[in-house]
């Protein structure tokens with residue numbers, strides 16, 4: 001039987017009606033370091049607390065700009081577009097993209113909290129029962145750390161990060177370092193011509209500089225940060241190997257997204273060269 005609330009959600013997705021603004025969350029209002037911690041997210045998503053929750057913007061405010069932005073990628077191919085959501089949380093963005101993308105989507109949805117993936121699975125199954133999702137479209141859920149993604153090089157056409165790097169950056173000591181690691185991983189995963197898209201509330205004046213910086217240079221950090229990182233991740237690979245950016249990105253561009261709440265957000269993107 002279809003849950004009444006789910007029916008409302010389907011209506012929103014199909015008609016492009018917004019979520020209640022009260023459910024959105026503006027990350028910049030939270031300067032709290034806890035947002036960079038696994039334990040915070042684990043507690044937040046624990047069972048019984050798994051309603052849809054969108055950071056920054058509702059999917060219906062961003063799906064069209066995203067689809068326009070990636071329309072040219074592998075446009076001649078008949079294969080599904082290979083897409084990765086980095087830090088999915090309880091967002092329905094990937095579901096919206098699967099529904100509205102004119103091409104089949106092979107989506108990989110990643111988070112380091114298993115409860116977030118349970119939500120994604122439940123949501124996908126509910127929609128599959130209610131509306132016709134393309135049979136060639138697939139969704140794979142992967143519980144992993146975005147700093148060490150368990151995928152081969154060049155396996156994705158598009159990577160989307162809505163609020164995840166912003167959360168990493170809340171770590172006062174390791175924020176930039178972790179963002180650099182994640183950037184390296186995303187660049188590694190993309191095919192040449194593939195795109196990394198980020199949705200953030202941070203102003204381009206500072207964000208563009210930061211993105212350019214971590215996309216192009218090896219990251220200097222003190223030994224304490226490296227040790228913490230090794231300890232936390234039980235990393236066995238050589239640190240400097242991990243930090244090597246063998247592939248390059250184009251320069252970063254952005255587009256302003258005016259949300260219905262009146263706040264301004266930004267879609268940033270760069271292309272793997």
Ligand SMILES: C[S@@+](CC[C@H](N)C(=O)[O-])C[C@H]1O[C@@H](n2cnc3c(N)ncnc32)[C@H](O)[C@@H]1O
Pocket residue numbers: 027036041053054055086087088089090091110111112113116144145146147161162163164167168
């Ligand atoms: C600000 S929330 C954004 C969630 C979702 N993208 C959205 O738009 O609502 C950041 C998400 O990234 C996940 N995350 C943070 N650090 C991570 C890491 N190192 N590895 C994997 N996921 C991480 C958190 O669990 C959380 O779901």
